[in-house]
Amino acid sequence: MAHEYEYARAALTVDIVVFALDENDLQVMLIERDLDPFAGQWALPGGFVHETETLDSAARRELEEETGLKEIFLEQLYTFGAMDRDPRERVVTVAYFALVNLEGHDVRASTDARNAAWFSVDELPSLAFDHDTIMDAALERLRGKVRYQPIGFELLPSKFALRELQHMYEVILDRKLDKRNFRKKILSMDILIELDEIEKDVAHRAAKLYRFDKNKYDRKTRKGFNFEL
């Protein structure tokens, strides 16, 4: 059944920038488009918002359909509505960014027919639509936000060494941090639980493992605590 309106209406989509961390780089998941426009080019996972779902639901559904990822950190980023961002007609897209710990999720196994792959943010291909712009906005948001909210933990396994935590910040902020200062600062925040465990199967000396104490963090922030790296 067709739907008729007095004025033209833009189509509404969601697009998701999924970040993950490997040993070296910040990674982002892209989908190779099989249909025009931009057939054969890489793009962000995403698609049309259905009539019966919220924007968040649409983002979660598309993410699972196209990458197999579910139950991961997802946050609305920005809405892009330039007139010419889709060559077919006017499409307004609500962009999201997601953070995933690769150790906890099997990504490749769940992707269907379409080709999905991880790319280093330093070696991205040119993306379809205005997805380069969306990617830049997501990177800027992530780099800004890790400095004053503990969202970076979403990229790490639940148990991590301080070295891994520092590496995460170095990769996202794109600069070296002083090891002693970093440890002093992060430990002084008193939001980590020191576990009675050390790393397993590592080539270097096994380090002590920690866990992020979300409850403690939440209690502290209610009292005006400031997570500032």
Place this chain on the structure above:
Amino acid sequence: MAHEYEYARAALTVDIVVFALDENDLQVMLIERDLDPFAGQWALPGGFVHETETLDSAARRELEEETGLKEIFLEQLYTFGAMDRDPRERVVTVAYFALVNLEGHDVRASTDARNAAWFSVDELPSLAFDHDTIMDAALERLRGKVRYQPIGFELLPSKFALRELQHMYEVILDRKLDKRNFRKKILSMDILIELDEIEKDVAHRAAKLYRFDKNKYDRKTRKGFNFEL
């Protein structure tokens, strides 16, 4: 001419939370609705996005049409797409927040037939649609953002006393700041220009006036400077 689509499409609107500062409070501009739904209730200024304008353009146009305000600080806040936020049909709204210095803009003179008024954020009426939720999000964003970006200056006249600057932060953050610490911290950032002028027509002792040095701030941030209050 009617427009026909295979699937139902949501209508797209913009809504704007306009903040200003008076001697005592953080203020927000509301419009009294003259039509149903919610006739007679207060709501955020806003309206439908036209086919031929970007989201930002729509927000600026609606702001000027409904409040007379133009050329003010405007930033996209968040997009709200709950299924039932409009009783008529599905409407997705891109919310913005704006900051205005009341001394530089004549607001009341420019509003047309509809009743527009400033309200203290501490004494808001119950708003139409999901505008209470949008208001909460805008307040949270403003309170978060003034701590690490110098956007608060948009609420002040271009020349201000340090007392006014402190008052602005106290009103937004909703807590008293220590005068000596505040001055020390803000001056040590070296982003204010001390003017060769003092306040005029004040009952108390006239204080020295300052101006925000945006160029200096921009140069500093490029080098990794951190505005953290």
